[in-house]
Amino acid sequence: MPMPLPIALIRSSLFALLIGWAVLLSARAELPAANPRQTWQMLDYIAVDYAGAVQDGRIVAPGEYAEMQEFADTVRRQLAALPAKPKQPALLIQADRLVALVAAKAEPTEVAALARGLADAILASYSIGVVPGSPPEPAKAAALYAQQCAACHGPAGHGDGPAAAGLDPPPIAFTDADRAAQRTPLALYEVISQGVPGTGMASFAGLPEADRWALAFYVGSLAYSPQTRADGEALWRKNVEVHGRIPTLEALTRTREADLAATLPTTQAHAIVAYLRSRPQAVNEPVAGAGRFALARQRLADSERVYAAGDAAQATTLALSAYLDGVEPIEPTLAARNAALLREIETAMAGYRTQIGRRAAAADIAAQATQINALFDRAEAVLQDTHTDTTTAFLGSFTILVREGLEALLIVIGMIAFLRKAERRDVLPYVHAGWAGALLAGAATWAAATYLVDISGANREVTEGVSALFAAAVLLSVGIWMHQKSLAGRWQQYLHAKLSAALTRRSAIFLFVLAFVAVYREVFETILFYIAMWSEQSSGAILAGLIAGSMVLVAVAYWMLRMSKRLPIGQFFSISSVLIAVLAVVLVGKGVAALQEAGWVPQALIAAPRIEWLGVYPSWQSLLAQLTVAVAAAIGFLVNTRTSRALAPGDPS
Structure with a gap:
């Protein structure tokens, strides 16, 4: 019996749509032959743990040193197995140098700097695709930590749980302030997701992704006191400039306290990281007193900065966030007061993204950003007029x-x-x-x-x-x-x-x-x-x-x-x-x-x-x-x- 025509047409349309959608997704997805996430994770471990294995050119922890050698050799092999990229030969040269430095028992600062530089270069060349879908909620991870982690790491994160005595190497003490300053939430997330071979740290990949991110931020905050977090909240709310250092949730997941301390006083960096790890959603909140377009300006400035540094992909991501998260929520109010100005902003921001896609000169990108900021100034002046708030709200609604x-x-x-x-x-x-x-x-x-x-x-x-x-x-x-x-x-x-x-x-x-x-x-x-x-x-x-x-x-x-x-x-x-x-x-x-x-x-x-x-x-x-x-x-x-x-x-x- 032939299928009735409406059903056949609808089903064929749905099938075509699904096929097209699959093609679109496959065009966007890159399926590497090897996983750069594990390579990045091992480099992070080398950067943090090498100092515990070698001091003043001497091996102080043979087991730890053997692990550093193994990780450095594995990094070199995995880099060679990754898909070919323009910068892959340079990455392999850095990996060879890392192997040599570890073999020569070089100074920990030199090894850490090289490992971190190589890890950052891998992130720039190979997308590891790990970003929280929404801001994690560390406070809700306390019960999960007590259930899954406290037996080894201890109820308060001191590494003194009842199962810790039988583990070699011993569990990490999350309350170690020096170590916490060197780790990122992304590194902690990777450890939770993949585990650490040769240790008692098993993979918790079976947990939902949101739970793993919440745990990463929770354990990453255990080294900070409540008072330090309160100090960090005050600094974050009044210091507009620091928002540009950590403009997005993705940036927060990859920010170490030590990185922030390079441009801020150490005590301020310590406090701000303490606050943001306990409340990561703060990076998406507007800055008080900074104007309605503060978030858009912030994302735009970061986009311009990373484009000048050569990262067009991240510049595009930030430019999209500037519009979607910084401008679009204000659209209804602005459209009710000055629809023409809103269209100017949309057109200018679309032109900015197009210029990035065409790899325009950095000077042209900067000029376009200046034009957009001038439009923001005009829009904020329009929105500051409170005489028509009631009419505007009614018409907008x-x-x-x-x-x-x-x-x-x-x-x-x-x-x-x-x-x-x-x-x-x-x-x-x-x-x-x-x-x-x-x-x-x-x-x-x-x-x-x-x-x-x-x-x-x-x-x-x-x-x-x-x-x-x-x-x-x-x-x-x-x-x-x-x-x-x-x-x-x-x-x-x-x-x-x-x-x-x-x-x-x-x-x-x-x-x-x-x-x-x-x-x-x-x-x-x-x-x-x-x-x-x-x-x-x-x-x-x-x-x-x-x-x-x-x-x-x-x-x-x-x-x-x-x-x-x-x-x-x-x-x-x-x-x-x-x-x-x-x-x-x-x-x-x-x-x-x-x-x-x-x-x-x-x-x-x-x-x-x-x-x-x-x-x-x-x-x-x-x-x-x-x-x-x-x-x-x-x-x-x-x-x-x-x-x-x-x-x-x-x-x-």
């Missing part, structure tokens, strides 16, 4: 809800109207369950974003981009199918004879998924926008805008359902097919733009208008994607028309 809700409304009301026309009200509960479930998921997202995790801008854009492309693929298929049926004759016979087979339980589930995805992508973005713009002073105006926007959406839904009832079924399908195809074009443009903002898709800017409500963005990638979908819809409609003409007048198929 109203605009967000209507703008984000209208697309979802078009899709859901279209499905409801279609099922009513087709006399298939029994399938309506699936659609209602889809949009209602999306609202519940939105409420869960609000709770998570408010109380549990920090949803990064990149994760937000990826979620929106993927869901938009999914919806576009399904809508394109459904639009072509509806256009085909709008051309066929004898509608009532078709509906009664075939629609019962076409709308099986399987296709009803597809309708549920489409309703859920279409609504959730809008709810997801709306929730995060409201969280960003919420304030006690403007809460009344924001709620008023929310209520007014909801009333407008209800009125639009009522009008659409009334209009759909009056249209003859053939005309309804004809009009709906065109609207659905247009909506697919809009969504694919928005989906590609969101993935560009997340850094998943390249962005080549062109001189073209930006019309957000139509999904039109000034880049070749988004415009070509929209053109592709539009051409596919046009071809589908043309084939339908020609096929319809070839059918016999009484053939309803």
